[in-house]
Amino acid sequence: MTVANPPRIGLTSEPFAPDPCPPLSWTTTTTAGDWVQAGADLELTTDGTRHTAYVEGDASVLVPWPFAPLVPRQTAHLRVRVHGTDGSRSKWSEPTTVTAGFLAPGEWEARFIGSGAEHPHLLRGTFRLREGVRRALLYATAFGVYDARLNGQRVDDAELKPGWTSYQWRLTYDVSDVTAHLRPGVNELGIELAGGWYTERFGFRDAASRFYQGPPAAAAQLVIEYTDGTTDTVTTGEHWRWARGPVVSASLYQGETYDARRKPDSWRPVALIDVPDVTPEPRCAPPVRVIEHRAVEQVRTTPSGKTIVDFGQNLVGRVRITVSGPAGHTVTLRHAEVLEHGELGTRPLRNAAATDHYTLRGDEVETWEPKWTFHGFRYVEIGNWPGEFDPSAVTASVMHTDMRRTGWFTTNHPLVQRFHDNVVWGMRGNFVSIPTDCPQRDERLGWTGDIQVFAPTASFLYDCDAFLRSWLRDVVAEQRAADGVVPMVVPAVIPQVPGLSEPVAAWGDAITVVPTVLHERFGDREPLESCFTAMAAWVDTVSDRCAGALLWERGIQFGDWLDPDAPPDLPGQAKTDAGIVATAYYFRSADLTARAAVLLGRDDDAHRYGDLARRIAAAFRDAYVTPSGRMMSDAPTAYALTIVFGLVTDERRAALGRRLRELVRAFGYHISTGFVGTPIICDALTATGHADAASRLLTTTECPSWLYPVTMGATTIWERWDSMLEDGSINPGQMTSFNHYALGAVADWLHQHVAGLAPAEPAYRRIRVAPVLLDTLDDAAAWHDTPYGRASAGWRREGDLVRFHVEAPPNTRAEVLLPSGVKYEVGSGIHEWAEPHLRATSARDDLSLDSDLTTVIDDPSAYQAVLGAIRDLDPDRAATFRRTTRWTPGRSLRDPLNKAPLDILDAVDKALRGLPTTSAVPERAEDLAPPDEDDART
Known part of the structure; x- marks a missing residue:
């Protein structure tokens, strides 16, 4: 059928x-x-x-x-x-x-109105309705954020309308069918207005200031159609009135203050507000909505006696309270993502107060939820609650752009599964109108580098095509205004940030990468068509800044930002040379622009940018890659970029892969890459035949690693590997966030390579299934609602047998490559195979202090035995040993322990000699357990 x-x-x-x-x-x-x-x-x-x-x-x-x-x-x-x-x-x-839902050219008639001040206020206008209404549509927008009510009823369920765009270039309007809210005779159209992003102060610490100028303003146009074919139009204008309402103040960063005793005061004539000269256009992406409600999981009393509720999940949204008490009593809600020493950990918020205040009107039961703010939080400190506190009176409203969930990943490895869940929650919290870096502190900006690395993962997890299409319109507008430079944040609201006047690699490259991803994952050519001029302009701008050189080694660069070996307050001091990062991305953008030109039939551009890409690649190899396959900057990110971007395609590629594997081992299978290298290092390892190293890298639980935050109770992805230290204290650096999705971009590797589900043609018209078996996992599966329907791929171990399954939706085909090398091409339907695959095991040689360092680190049980023996006697020495040892061949274990006391040497030697004769398989899922919620620190 x-x-x-x-x-x-x-x-x-x-x-x-x-x-x-x-x-x-x-x-x-x-x-x-x-x-x-x-x-x-x-x-x-x-x-x-x-x-x-x-x-x-x-x-x-x-x-x-x-x-x-x-x-x-x-x-x-x-x-x-x-x-x-x-x-x-x-x-x-x-x-x-x-x-x-669009208006005809010239049909927008509404005037922008407001009180003329920044404070939140109410607007209202009345109109009389004729008989015989067929339908009425409301078009509304604001420089600020608004909500509309017709005869006291909300016209829709969208939040923070119309969302954030680059207001000086583009403003969108919302459309609502309000026919059901009309009544015969006199009707009242009301608008609640607050500043939102338009009046927010952007910047860091004392440098924060307003970017957009002028007070908030709203405009609305109600088109009423009658059964006789005629129409009436009601618009905002001079005849409207305004008044202060119960919202005393509102800020996205600081929070909302609401006094329920306040009634609208005297209604006064509105002011016509001067606003940017843009004609509103219809919103093309889904709006922000409240997606779900979460109950309190635990109530804590802090050492200082404060009451804190724990929602069990770091989320983005607001808190709803149901409360009763005397008139004038004020309840205070302070939000934070973590606890530090049992108290609310607010230092990472910097200048964001993230605090809401509700003053009761004195009715028996009052329910309130702020409207004009959102917070990133797991914990809320409840201050001045009247009477006995009941946790059922508090719920969390989870908010984000209302995109359809399309992708899932599962494994029975509990820490990896929790990590992937954290990636999903991180995306949810940072896709609020635009793709932001973080949702909690005094930032929440559209950093282009973050979405550049995360776009493939985002496009798997959610249908974000329309969302990113909309944001790209702002990128193009901001780039045009910046003479070809793609700003590091879009909307570009922080003039003092580098990259608003000079190009910055990996951040500005979002203009070539994101449209390419949307075409690859959704089959959407429009972003390539509408962004091609901007893609070309970006490459040309970089070429100009390079002054004829093919290596991008000048100007401001962030490089491999947040390298774990960089000092906490100097996150740009990475091991990888910034010129290598910049030149690799210069090549990538030129190459992607050439490929887009081919697709769009722009032959001259295809030749021009293709030739440029080839010349950049040749210059890159000459400058940075030795004939034997070593990078001049001998750091993991340099190798990963070169391999994954295809900068080396000859026999040196295998040598690069071997060296990358050696470096990953040398760092003890801990993360040694930053912002640029982390999303692709596992791709580079598996592409060059070193899945064993990628497997260890994925499942390491010591800091820095993907799973260390999970062992600390994280429920989102952190900005830093050590955003929280092992003792439960927050990283002392000035910049740390507990909800930053960028380092979760490795999830795309889990989907495409571990589970094995990847697009071979745009929109998954052809599917590539090539699962990579990891010794540290018992199973892995991914499924994705492609534009053609649901596709899935996965595998599971049954003893020494591995079973594989593939599902291809109707109207597609799948290219399947099993680990044995056997290939299949199948059509739609469910397909299954089984192959024998033994986990890697080997006889263990006698180990001692004289064993080679690589032998010890490649044996997880031996490494843990050494570390445990040191820790039992001297925890500080163990931490130093773990952090500083470089596990390179030709050195014995005795070398990094040459200054250790004899009792530690004896304990290590005894622990090694007590190991069984067969090397242990790397950590198995059944040997692990998720963190105890009672012990979770974040």
Whole structure:
């Protein structure tokens, strides 16, 4: 049986289309294997008239609109019927309904109004309704954040509307069908207005200041259609009134203060507000919404006697309270991500107070949740609660842009599973209107480097095509204003940040990488088309700054930011030379621009940028790679970039891989890479045949590692490997966050290589399945709702046998490469295989203080025995030994212990000689347990 699923009109499931010719996509469900679409019938009904079209062939993703363009406020119903190459034909799908949510050119009439001051306030206007209303649509926006009510009823469930864009270049409006809220006679349209991002003070510490100038302002346009075919339009203007409401103050960083006793004071005439000269455009991405509510998991009393609630998960959103008490009593809510020594850990927030205040009006029961702020938190300190505190009176509202979840990963290794869960929560908390670096401190900015490295992971986990498309519009606008430089933050609101006037590698390269990822993962050509000029401009700008050289070795660079060996307050002092990082990205952007030009049929550009990329690669090899396959900057990130970006394709590639493996071992299988190298180091290792090293790197639990934060109770990804120290204290550096998704970008390797689910063609039209078995895992699986339907891949061990499964959705094919080297090409359906694969084991030689360091570190049990023996006698010496030892060949274990007391040497020697004769398999899932929640520090 073959079933056509309801089609999607545009990029989201929102009820309003932002353009007249939205692309169309649909999926098919069938019991038939190897099903391929031969064609599809489309039926569109508008204004009672049916229109049909036929799509020839297998196209079913982002198919160009085949009908006459929609006109403003036109409602369309679309259904699809598919035909298979096997002769099958589905029934008509259920219809999808969408309304054209855009205005005609010149149709925007509303004036921007407000009180003329920064404080939150209320706006209202009245209008009289004629008989015979057919429909009414409200178009509304603000320089600031707003919420609209018609006759006292909220018009939708979106939050912090209209979201954050580069206001000086672009402003979006929201559309709502408000027909149900109208009533005969006089109606009242109300708008609550606050400053939001528009009036926020951006910057670091005392340098923070407003970027956008002027008070907040809102504009709304209500179009009322009558059954007789006529329309009325109600707009904001001079006739509206404003008043102060119960919101005393509101700031995204500082929090909200609300006095429930305050009623709107005298209504006064509004002011017409001077705002940037931009015409609002329809919102093209989903809005921010409250996605879920979480109950308190634990109530703690701090050493100082304060009450703190723990939600068990570091999240982004707000707290809702239900409380009763005397009028004028004020409850205070202070938010933080972690506890430090049992108290709320607020130092990482820097200048963000993250504190809300609610003053009771004195009714029996009052329920309140702030509207104009959001916080990153797991813990909330409840101050001045009236009467006995009941934790059921407090819930957390989780907020983020309302994207559809599309990707999952699972393994029975509990720490790796928790790590992946943390990646998901980190993305959720940082996809709030724009992709931010962190959601809690006085920053929350659209750092281009963070999304550059994380875009592949993001595109697997959530349908973020429309979200990132929208943000890219701002990137293009900001870059145009900066003469080709892609700012390090978009919207570009911090003039004092380097990179607003000079290009910075790995950050500015977001303009070439993100559109490429959207095409690869969603089959969306539009970002490449709309960003191509910007992609080319970025490469040209870098070329100009290089002054004719092919090596990018001048200007400001962040390099391999947050290298774990860099001093806490000097995170840019990485082991890898900044010129290597910059030149590698110069090559990558030139190469991606050339590939985009080929796809878009821009032959001259393809030749120009392709030739440039080849010349950069040759110069890179001449300057940085020795004939024997060593990097001049002998650090892991240098090797990873060279391998993954394809800068070396000859026999030196294998030598680079071997050296990278040696360096990973030399650092004790701890993370030794920063912001640039960490997302790709496992890719580089597996690509050159060193999955064993990647496996150890993934599952190491000592700091620095991906799993160290998990052992400390982390529920999101940290900015620093040691954001929290082992003693439970917060990293002393001035910059640390407990919710930064960038270092979680390695999850893309888990999806594509460990589970083995990767796109071989855009949108997963062809799927590449090549799982990499890790000795430290018993199983791994990933599944993803591709634009064609659900695909999955995975494996599990059953003794010495490994079973593999692959599911390809209808209208796709999968290329399967099993670890044995056997290849298959399969069509849609579920496929399974089994192969024998033994875990790596070997006979253990007698170990002693004279054993080679590499022999010890490559044997996890031996390494733990050595470390445990030292720790039992001298924990500080053990920590130093772990941190400073370089595990290189040709040196004995005695070397790094040459100054150790005899009792420690004896204890180490005894521990080694007491090991069994067979080397232990690396840590197995069944040997591990997730952190005890009672002991979790974050």
